[in-house]
Amino acid sequence: xxxxxxxxxxxxxxxxxxxxxxxxxxxxxxxxxxxxxxxxxxxxxxxxxxxxxxxxxxxxxxxxxxxxxxxxxxxxxxxxxxxxxxxxxxxxxxxxxxxxxxxxxxxxxxxxxxxxxxxxxxxxxxxxxxxxx
Amino acid sequence: xxxxxxxxxxxxxxxxxxxxxxxxxxxxxxxxxxxxxxxxxxxxxxxxxxxxxxxxxxxxxxxxxxxxxxxxxxxxxxxxxxxxxxxxxxxxxxxxxxxxxxxxxxxxxxxxxxxxxxxxxxxxxxxxxxxxx
DNA sequence: GTTGTTGCAAAGAATTTGCAACATA
DNA sequence: TATGTTGCAAATTCTTTGCAACAAC
Numbered sequence: 442x443x444x445x446x447x448x449x450x451x452x453x454x455x456x457x458x459x460x461x462x463x464x465x466x467x468x469x470x471x472x473x474x475x476x477x478x479x480x481x482x483x484x485x486x487x488x489x490x491x492x493x494x495x496x497x498x499x500x501x502x503x504x505x506x507x508x509x510x511x512x513x514x515x516x517x518x519x520x521x522x523x524x525x526x527x528x529x530x531x532x533x534x535x536x537x538x539x540x541x542x543x544x545x546x547x548x549x550x551x552x553x554x555x556x557x558x559x560x561x562x563x564x565x566x567x568x569x570x571x572x573x574x
Numbered sequence: 575x576x577x578x579x580x581x582x583x584x585x586x587x588x589x590x591x592x593x594x595x596x597x598x599x600x601x602x603x604x605x606x607x608x609x610x611x612x613x614x615x616x617x618x619x620x621x622x623x624x625x626x627x628x629x630x631x632x633x634x635x636x637x638x639x640x641x642x643x644x645x646x647x648x649x650x651x652x653x654x655x656x657x658x659x660x661x662x663x664x665x666x667x668x669x670x671x672x673x674x675x676x677x678x679x680x681x682x683x684x685x686x687x688x689x690x691x692x693x694x695x696x697x698x699x700x701x702x703x704x705x706x707x
Numbered sequence: 708g709t710t711g712t713t714g715c716a717a718a719g720a721a722t723t724t725g726c727a728a729c730a731t732a
Numbered sequence: 733t734a735t736g737t738t739g740c741a742a743a744t745t746c747t748t749t750g751c752a753a754c755a756a757c
Contacts, residue, residue, distance in 0.1 A: 582711065582712075584713085586712085619715090620714065624712085642721085
């Protein structure tokens with residue numbers, strides 16, 4: 442996974458990738474750094490920042506804006522959008538096909554040349570929603 | 575416009591609002607501050623930050639994430655989405671109706687309780703696109 | 708007169724960068 | 733061994749806050 446992204450697999454990087462995997466919510470560089478701090482394979486804060494950025498550039502992780510800071514999360518290949526739970530932070534991916542039609546149509550009407558688009562739904566996931574009746 | 579947002583109309587605030595009006599691209603607090611600096615009614619940087627935040631809270635301006643900093647722009651009422659030109663920075667508003675159907679449908683499938691959603695298209699506007707043929 | 712606002716400068720917070728020691732191919 | 737990587741600490745950048753002077757109602 443690292444090699445295919447052209448990123449040399451070192452101990453700190455593997456630790457970061459491990460910290461990222463199996464996680465449903467996005468994490469901040471700072472958070473990840475703190476987590477790894479206690480473990481057997483710590484990684485310096487700068488390294489965490491550098492690695493996450495590299496992974497983002499390689500398309501291995503998605504980047505989310507969480508207030509003033511950015512959070513990262515391993516993501517599937519291909520274009521997708523997100524449902525972000527404000528309760529537990531979990532992120533679910535959604536296929537982008539339908540949105541893409543809207544994007545294409547809207548762009549055509551405005552003679553706009555699209556380079557990228559982005560859609561996000563915020564709210565509460567099934568687990569975090571108050572149960573009703 | 576300020577009064578209806580519960581914001582007391584002072585000279586600096588009017589200057590900020592004037593600086594904002596008639597502008598097609600979003601501006602940063604820093605940029606606006608620099609612009610007003612030279613004019614007849616300057617506004618302190620902190621005041622620009624405070625006022626823009628107040629206007630955003632009041633729904634008078636939209637907030638855009640431009641790299642690490644945020645940019646602001648007067649916006650229409652009601653829910654809408656954006657086409658952001660990467661060439662000149664111009665922002666066009668698009669009605670949100672179609673996206674809302676997708677949001678509602680997607681949320682229903684996932685049993686997700688929506689509190690907000692966001693969609694943005696990036697690319698080049700008609701004026702910035704290289705002319706073809 | 709009371710309460711909200713301003714501007715400055717200091718504080719805060721997230722992220723980036725310089726650089727010498729170190730690990731990888 | 734040549735090149736990429738690490739970690740630390742310092743530097744940068746955007747934004748917020750404390751506070752005394754000031755303006756609006």
